[in-house]
Each structure stands twice: as C-alpha cells, then as structure tokens.
Amino acid sequence: MPFLSIKDLTKIYDGQRVLDSISFDVEQGTFLSLLGPSGCGKTTTLRVIAGFVRPDGGSVNLNGILINNLPTYKRNIGMVFQSYALFPHMTVEQNIAYGLEQRRLPRNEIRKEVAQVLEMVQLTGYEKRKPKQLSGGQQQRVALARALVIKPSLLLLDESLSALDKKLRVEMQVELRQIQQKVGITTIFVTHDQEEALTLSDKIAVMDKGRIVQLDTPVNVYERPATTFVAGFLGKANFFKGSVVEKHGDVYQLKMENGHVLPFESLRDPGVGTDLTVAVRPEKIALSGEEPEGTWIKGTVKFTTYAGDRSLYRLEALGQTIEVERQNSLGISEFKIHDEVYISWDKSNTLLLDR
Amino acid sequence: MAKKIIGWFYSIIILIFFYAPVAVLMAMSFNKSRYGALPFEFSTEWYRVLFSNQKLIQAALDSLAIAAVTAVLCVVLGTAMMLGQREFNSRVKAFFNSLVVFPLVIPWIILGLSLLLLLRALGLDRNYAMLLIGHVVVSFPYAVMVIGARLEDMNSEIQEASYNLGANEWTTFKRITLPMLSPAMLAGGFLAFMISFDNFVLSYFLIPTGKTTLPIEIYSSIKFGFTPEINAISSIILAATLLMITVIAVLMRSSLMRMFK
Amino acid sequence: MKKKALLVSPAMFILIAFAVVPLFIMLYFSFISDGGVPGFTLENYARFFSKPLYLALTWKTIKMSALVTLISILVGYPMAYIIAKIIKSGREILLLLIIIPFWSSQLVRAYSWMNLLRDGGILQDFLAKLHLFKGGELGILFTQTAVIIGLVHIFCPYMIITSYMTLEKIDDSVLEASKSLGANPITTFLRVILPMSKAGIVTGAILIFVPCLGSFVEPRILGGVNGSVIGTVIQDQFFEIYGWNFGAAIAFILLAMVLVSMGVMSAVNRRGEENG
Numbered sequence: 001m002p003f004l005s006i007k008d009l010t011k012i013y014d015g016q017r018v019l020d021s022i023s024f025d026v027e028q029g030t031f032l033s034l035l036g037p038s039g040c041g042k043t044t045t046l047r048v049i050a051g052f053v054r055p056d057g058g059s060v061n062l063n064g065i066l067i068n069n070l071p072t073y074k075r076n077i078g079m080v081f082q083s084y085a086l087f088p089h090m091t092v093e094q095n096i097a098y099g100l101e102q103r104r105l106p107r108n109e110i111r112k113e114v115a116q117v118l119e120m121v122q123l124t125g126y127e128k129r130k131p132k133q134l135s136g137g138q139q140q141r142v143a144l145a146r147a148l149v150i151k152p153s154l155l156l157l158d159e160s161l162s163a164l165d166k167k168l169r170v171e172m173q174v175e176l177r178q179i180q181q182k183v184g185i186t187t188i189f190v191t192h193d194q195e196e197a198l199t200l201s202d203k204i205a206v207m208d209k210g211r212i213v214q215l216d217t218p219v220n221v222y223e224r225p226a227t228t229f230v231a232g233f234l235g236k237a238n239f240f241k242g243s244v245v246e247k248h249g250d251v252y253q254l255k256m257e258n259g260h261v262l263p264f265e266s267l268r269d270p271g272v273g274t275d276l277t278v279a280v281r282p283e284k285i286a287l288s289g290e291e292p293e294g295t296w297i298k299g300t301v302k303f304t305t306y307a308g309d310r311s312l313y314r315l316e317a318l319g320q321t322i323e324v325e326r327q328n329s330l331g332i333s334e335f336k337i338h339d340e341v342y343i344s345w346d347k348s349n350t351l352l353l354d355r
Numbered sequence: 356m357a358k359k360i361i362g363w364f365y366s367i368i369i370l371i372f373f374y375a376p377v378a379v380l381m382a383m384s385f386n387k388s389r390y391g392a393l394p395f396e397f398s399t400e401w402y403r404v405l406f407s408n409q410k411l412i413q414a415a416l417d418s419l420a421i422a423a424v425t426a427v428l429c430v431v432l433g434t435a436m437m438l439g440q441r442e443f444n445s446r447v448k449a450f451f452n453s454l455v456v457f458p459l460v461i462p463w464i465i466l467g468l469s470l471l472l473l474l475r476a477l478g479l480d481r482n483y484a485m486l487l488i489g490h491v492v493v494s495f496p497y498a499v500m501v502i503g504a505r506l507e508d509m510n511s512e513i514q515e516a517s518y519n520l521g522a523n524e525w526t527t528f529k530r531i532t533l534p535m536l537s538p539a540m541l542a543g544g545f546l547a548f549m550i551s552f553d554n555f556v557l558s559y560f561l562i563p564t565g566k567t568t569l570p571i572e573i574y575s576s577i578k579f580g581f582t583p584e585i586n587a588i589s590s591i592i593l594a595a596t597l598l599m600i601t602v603i604a605v606l607m608r609s610s611l612m613r614m615f616k
Numbered sequence: 617m618k619k620k621a622l623l624v625s626p627a628m629f630i631l632i633a634f635a636v637v638p639l640f641i642m643l644y645f646s647f648i649s650d651g652g653v654p655g656f657t658l659e660n661y662a663r664f665f666s667k668p669l670y671l672a673l674t675w676k677t678i679k680m681s682a683l684v685t686l687i688s689i690l691v692g693y694p695m696a697y698i699i700a701k702i703i704k705s706g707r708e709i710l711l712l713l714i715i716i717p718f719w720s721s722q723l724v725r726a727y728s729w730m731n732l733l734r735d736g737g738i739l740q741d742f743l744a745k746l747h748l749f750k751g752g753e754l755g756i757l758f759t760q761t762a763v764i765i766g767l768v769h770i771f772c773p774y775m776i777i778t779s780y781m782t783l784e785k786i787d788d789s790v791l792e793a794s795k796s797l798g799a800n801p802i803t804t805f806l807r808v809i810l811p812m813s814k815a816g817i818v819t820g821a822i823l824i825f826v827p828c829l830g831s832f833v834e835p836r837i838l839g840g841v842n843g844s845v846i847g848t849v850i851q852d853q854f855f856e857i858y859g860w861n862f863g864a865a866i867a868f869i870l871l872a873m874v875l876v877s878m879g880v881m882s883a884v885n886r887r888g889e890e891n892g
C-alpha cells in the first residue's frame with residue numbers, strides 16, 4: 001500500500017476545474033516534485049494535502065488513513081511556505097518550538113529538540129534572533145527546521161526556493177536533498193523550475209491544466225516525455241508535426257504539414273499512417289560538414305551564439321527552424337552563418353509524441 | 356535645487372497657516388490679560404481658574420470616559436469584523452466596506468439628528484447608550500481602516516503555518532494573529548478615542564438633559580463669549596493630541612515597517 | 617459558511633441599525649407636520665421650497681462648500697506634490713506635521729481663529745505693525761470670509777493627504793519617461809501627473825465638500841449672524857424652534873444634495889479612469 005495515495009482529486013473555482021480528477025501514489029521516503037506552469041494546479045494539490053483547500057471530490061489517504069476531513073492542525077504534515085511564513089514577533093527558537101508546544105511536549109524536551117534541529121540546519125547560535133534579522137537563506141532554514149521538528153509524516157515544500165538568488169538556491173537544493181535523505185521523510189515539492197525538479201527529485205509529476213500529464217523518474221521524464229507538453233516544458237525540443245506516410249527499411253518518412261518530408265529512424269514502430277509529432281532535443285543533434293551515415297537532413301546555419309561551454313545554432317531545414325546545442329570541445333564554434341550542414345541524430349533520441 | 360527651495364518655502368507658509376492660530380491660542384492661554392491683549396505677560400492664572408472650574412473638569416472626565424468606551428468598542432467590533440469578513444467573497448466585502456465608510460460621507464449633523472429621531476420613534480429620552488452608539492458609528496471607520504490595513508499586510512500563510520504546526524483556530528488567534536495585530540489595534544483605538552473625544556455633533560444631539568461633554572462645554576462657552584480658561588483647556592487638548600498622534604505614528608511605523616523589513 | 621463569518625455581524629448590525637435605518641426614520645418624520653396636521657403631508661418640503669430665504673441659504677451653502685473645496689485643491693495639491701515628489705528627505709516629518717492638525721479638535725481649531733481674527737486681535741496688531749493696516753476695525757470675524765478661512769484650515773489636510781497618497785504611487789521613472797519622450801514639464805503635468813492623481817483629488821473633494829455642506833459649528837462660531845447656512849437652520853429647528861419634523865425635511869434635502877454631489881464626483885472620477 002502506498003504511503004500517500006491521492007484519488008480523483010477535483011477542485012472547481014468559479015466553474016473552472018483547477019484540479020481535474022488527479023490521482024497519484026507516493027512511496028515512503030520518496031521526494032516527489034509537482035512541476036508545471038503557473039495555474040496548472042500544483043499549488044492547489046499541495047494545499048489540499050495540507051488541508052487548506054477542501055476538495056470538491058476525491059480522497060487523500062496518508063499512511064492508510066483518509067485525511068480529507070481532518071482539520072489541518074490534526075494532520076501532522078510539515079510545510080515550508082513560499083513566503084516562509086515565519087512568525088515575525090517570535091525569535092527563531094520560539095518559531096521552531098511553536099509546533100512542539102502545540103503537542104504539549106515538556107519544556108526541557110522542547111529545548112533539546114530545538115537545539116538538535118538547529119544544528120541540523122546549521123543555525124546554532126541564532127536562537128534569539130528575530131526572522132527579520134536573518135538572511136533569506138537563513139529564514140529558509142528556520143522554516144525548514146520548524147516544519148521538520150514536529151516529526152511530520154509528510155513534508156510539503158511550496159516553491160520554497162524561488163525567493164532565493166540563483167547561487168544560494170543551488171546550495172540550498174543540495175542541502176535540502178541531504179537533509180531530506182538523512183531524515184528519510186516523504187516530501188512533495190511544488191516548483192515551476194524544471195532544473196530544480198530534475199536535480200532534487202526521485203519522481204516528477206508534470207502537471208498541466210489541472211491534470212498530471214506524466215509521473216516518472218527525472219531521467220524518464222526528460223528522455224522519454226509522454227507528450228509534446230512535457231517535452232517542451234522540460235528542456236528544449238525541436239518538433240516536427242505530420243503523419244507517417246511510408247517506411248523504407250528502418251527509415252520512416254514523415255510528411256509534415258508544411259509539405260516537407262522528414263526521414264527518421266526510431267526504436268519504436270510508429271506505424272505507417274499515424275499522425276504524430278517527432279521531437280528531438282537540441283543537444284542530441286549532431287552536425288557535420290560531410291554526409292554522415294544513416295538518416296540525415298540538410299540545413300543552413302542562420303544564427304550562432306557562443307555560450308562559453310556550448311554553442312547554440314539556429315538552422316533552417318525542411319522549412320522550419322531547428323535549434324542545436326553543441327559542446328565546444330575545441331573552444332570555438334564549429335560552424336558559421338550560411339554554412340550548409342548535415343543534421344542527424346541517433347535513433348534512440350527520436351521522441352515519438354502525440355500531436 | 357531651486358525646486359527644493361521653493362518646495363520648502365511653500366511648505367513653511369502652509370505650516371504657518373496650519374499652526375499659527377493654534378500656536379497663538381496656546382500662547383494666549385499663558386497671557387495674563389483676560390482679552391489676550393499685548394504686551395504678553397506670562398501667567399498660569401487661567402490654568403488655575405480652569406482647574407477650579409468643576410463643571411469643565413467633570414465634562415472633561417465624562418468625555419474621556421465616553422472616548423475610552425468608544426475606542427474599546429470600536430477595536431473589538433472592528434477586529435472581529437475584519438477577521439470575519441475574510442470568509443466572504445470580494446463583492447460582499449465591498450458591501451461591508453461601503454457600510455463602514457458610510458458614516459464618513461454622511462454629514463455628522465444628519466447622523467446625529469437621525470439618531471435623535473430614532474430615540475423619538477422608540478419613545479426614549481436622550482441617553483448615554485445612544486450617545487455611545489453614535490460615537491461608535493462615527494469613530495468605527497478610522498479604527499477599521501488601521502486594523503484592516505494591517506490585516507491585509509499580514510500574509511495569510513502566517514496563519515496557515517500555525518494551523519500546519521498543529522495549532523487550532525483559537526490558539527492561532529491568541530498566539531499569532533493577536534500579537535501581530537496588536538500595534539494596529541492600539542493605533543486604531545487611539546484614533547477612535549480622538550474622534551470620539553473631540554466629537555461635538557453627535558454628543559450635542561444625544562447628550563442626556565443636564566449632562567455635558569467637553570466639546571459641548573467649549574462650544575457653549577465660545578458662543579457665550581470669550582473665556583480665557585477655554586484657551587487653557589484647548590491648549591491641553593492640543594498638546595494631548597500632539598502626543599497621541601506622535602505615539603500612533605511611531606506605533607504604525609514600527610508595526611508596519613519593523614515586522615516586514 | 618464558517619462560524620468565523622459570524623464575527624462580522626455585531627458591527628454590521630450596529631451600522632445598519634444605527635446609521636442606515638435612522639435615515640429612513642428621518643425620512644418618515646419629514647412627512648409629518650410639526651403643526652399637528654394629521655397623516656402624511658408634504659407641508660415641510662413645501663415650506664422649504666416656497667421660502668426664498670431657505671433657497672438662498674441653500675445656494676449660499678453650496679457656494680461656500682465649493683469655494684472651500686476649490687481653495688483646498690489649489691492650496692493642498694501643490695503641498696501634496698511637494699511632499700511626494702520634491703522634498704524627499706524630511707518627507708516623514710512634513711507628513712506628520714500635516715497629519716497633526718488633521719487629527720486635532722475641529723472645534724478648537726475653529727475657535728483658535730477667533731483669537732486671531734477678531735477686531736483688536738493678534739492679526740490686526742500684526743498688520744498694523746507692518747503698516748499694512750491703518751486704524752479702525754479689521755472686520756473679518758463674523759463674516760463669510762472668516763468661515764471660509766476656518767473651513768479651509770480644517771479641511772485642507774484631507775486634500776493634501778488624499779492627493780499625496782495617489783501622487784506617491786506615481787513612479788518617478790514614469791515622469792522621466794515622459795520627459796525623455798520630449799514632453800515639457802507642463803505637458804508632463806497635464807498629461808501624466810494630473811490624470812494619474814485625479815482619483816486623490818476627487819476623493820479629497822468629496823471628503824471636504826460633503827462635511828462643508830453639513831457644517832454648522834464653524835459657521836456659527838466664525839460667521840456669527842452672517843454665518844447662517846443649511847446646517848445652522850437645521851440646528852435651530854432642533855435646539856431653538858423645536859420644529860423637528862421640518863428639521864428632518866431639511867436634513868433630508870441636505871442628504872439628497874450630499875448623495876447627488878457624491879454621485880457627480882465619482883462619475884467624474886470614473887470617466888477619468890476610462891480615459892486614462
């Protein structure tokens with residue numbers, strides 16, 4: 001039986017289905033990210049689990065217990081808010097002790113627990129400070145400590161890193177993951193940042209328009225996106241829309257809407273006659289001056305950008321723009337504007353998506 | 356730079372316009388001459404006369420009591436209302452808000468006499484209960500504005516965090532909402548207090564026969580003629596106002612700015 | 617609905633029962649005769665509209681209120697602009713100095729002008745010393761001028777505060793953008809600043825015009841026998857003549873004037889928003 005089980009969760013605001021029958025399971029100890037653009041329902045899902053939003057339908061089971069109708073304060077779920085929501089009139093110590101006081105722990109035990117958790121988030125010595133006397137990163141740690149000290153069965157993180165600047169965010173990501181693994185707590189993390197989701201998670205649930213589009217490991221979500229939306233939301237991709245018209249040996253011909261024909265190979269048989277989108281990620285494409293083996297198309301370099309470790313190319317081929325990313329192993333871009341190049345990729349990198 | 360000089364120059368002229376009459380009044384309260392004649396001769400004579408004027412002192416005490424009760428009522432009602440109205444959608448909130456500001460945009464003379472007519476319709480004499488209600492109605496918007504502004508600044512995630520950590524609604528109110536709101540409640544209470552203490556119009560219509568408040572007493576003295584102890588009591592009122600506004604300004608500043616950077 | 621929603625009810629009850637309902641009671645009494653004519657009668661209204669004196673006083677009250685509002689705009693708006701956009705350091709102390717009179721006793725402030733304005737008072741002495749005034753009596757106190765000075769003194773801070781609140785919200789970069797696009801200061805003011813701060817002026821105007829319409833203390837104290845306005849007529853009906861029902865009718869006419877003027881001004885405000 002899964003640790004957290006969500007079934008057919010539905011929420012309607014002003015006639016709009018913010019959550020459209022969402023179901024998913026989370027195993028104990030898993031770090032799951034809910035990833036999606038704003039308005040996709042990820043925060044609402046989190047707030048339903050926390051008990052701030054009453055769903056219009058569906059159920060939330062935690063550790064085998066239906067918690068739908070349990071008030072928030074009886075759920076024992078820890079949460080780190082987007083704004084941290086530290087109590088401004090209380091010190092760090094008082095903030096962290098608050099949850100323990102609600103659980104009627106004896107004074108000396110509270111003191112011990114607070115000291116322990118502060119050590120874990122490396123804030124020993126800051127007990128008497130008020131939140132406003134702390135940096136953003138420190139406030140974040142206090143919020144995390146406050147949520148963890150109550151030994152919650154589940155930890156919810158609502159865009160918790162988004163207020164930090166890039167460098168600090170990366171540091172906190174590592175720290176957060178370490179703490180989470182050490183404590184072994186099941187965690188649900190809401191974010192719109194795909195990179196963050198990819199680095200932190202055991203599993204990613206990609207959400208769009210109130211539904212979960214794909215729930216899988218980071219590698220699979222990135223390498224094997226289920227839909228065009230997922231492929232486009234996680235990283236960049238070149239899309240070729242059309243229908244498979246014929247097959248020669250291992251090579252399929254995709255008749256595109258603009259009339260051009262794309263030859264491609266694939267590990268999976270799309271079947272002649274299907275409408276689909278062929279996608280390939282920019283960094284999976286090889287460029288060469290000479291005709292390569294296997295399938296290729298020809299294109300013209302229209303634009304190049306030097307980006308330090310990589311070069312970005314924009315090419316024109318088959319009447320559309322194709323983006324390519326190459327590592328700069330030689331320190332310079334390989335191709336210049338107006339160069340005619342051969343575009344190819346390994347068949348394992350061909351993504352076959354719905355239209 | 357020239358702009359700044361003109362700006363300050365203009366500001367000073369305006370401030371002179373605002374403060375000169377009041378300053379003259381305060382100075383005259385220390386002038387020995389009964390009719391405020393010059394040259395100025397320092398004397399605390401009028402304060403002595405004032406403090407031996409039992410009727411005026413009683414009126415002042417009554418006004419203080421009325422203002423204190425009004426302030427407490429306004430803060431309690433206002434806080435309850437602002438907390439409760441968060442459960443409603445924005446259209447209902449707008450309706451509540453228009454009701455609250457209603458007494459601000461209706462001349463007080465109309466509110467005063469309509470409450471007097473209400474008493475007549477109910478077959479009641481003028482009484483302190485109705486007077487207090489009148490004071491609450493006109494002071495309420497000021498208290499609500501301050502408390503509401505603070506509550507709006509308060510991120511709702513703060514309360515959610517409290518529930519999340521295991522606190523129920525009452526504990527959350529007691530330990531989180533109330534402490535965070537208290538500076539605004541105090542400031543709102545002070546404002547309501549001042550509106551009520553200074554209120555002449557509502558008291559004038561609703562005061563029980565034979566009773567009086569400080570503004571009523573001042574008004575009738577002025578109409579009656581020129582009495583130097585009115586200068587003295589006015590000066591005391593002005594000084595107290597100055598003190599209170601400064602306190603409120605400090606309260607609001609610290610409550611609004613300290614807590615959220 | 618949650619139980620918490622019930623928290624609004626005490627306040628709502630008081631406001632409805634003691635601010636809204638009494639107006640209907642006032643309306644009811646305005647149709648009752650003071651002279652004992654039974655049943656509903658239009659007598660009170662007929663009396664008001666048939667006497668030139670009352671109509672003249674109504675017109676005088678409107679003129680007085682409009683003048684006070686206008687002067688407050690002319691005096692207060694520049695002040696608000698200076699605080700919001702010119703004086704950056706020292707802004708808080710200036711604001712405090714404006715807010716203090718705003719909260720000081722209106723009665724005392726009206727009274728304070730008596731000391732200053734009366735014949736043989738401080739202002740007369742002062743002007744005489746400057747040789748700006750020769751002999752005789754100053755003759756300002758107990759005139760309409762004194763009433764207007766007093767009302768501007770009392771209500772001008774409203775205009776400063778409401779204008780300041782809208783002016784302060786205008787980002788300086790918007791003004792710089794206007795300048796960089798080639799607009800001169802006057803164009804910038806007329807096309808950018810003024811439209812963006814119009815709401816503050818209108819709010820201030822309502823907060824000044826409305827209480828002026830209903831004022832009676834200041835006209836009484838500073839205007840003396842020349843200070844009669846609608847407010848003082850109503851006051852007399854309740855405290856001197858005991859024509860309560862006639863007073864109620866006049867009060868209702870006053871209320872109608874208030875509502876109309878508020879409607880007009882918020883329409884002005886709305887039109888501004890649509891254009892801007």
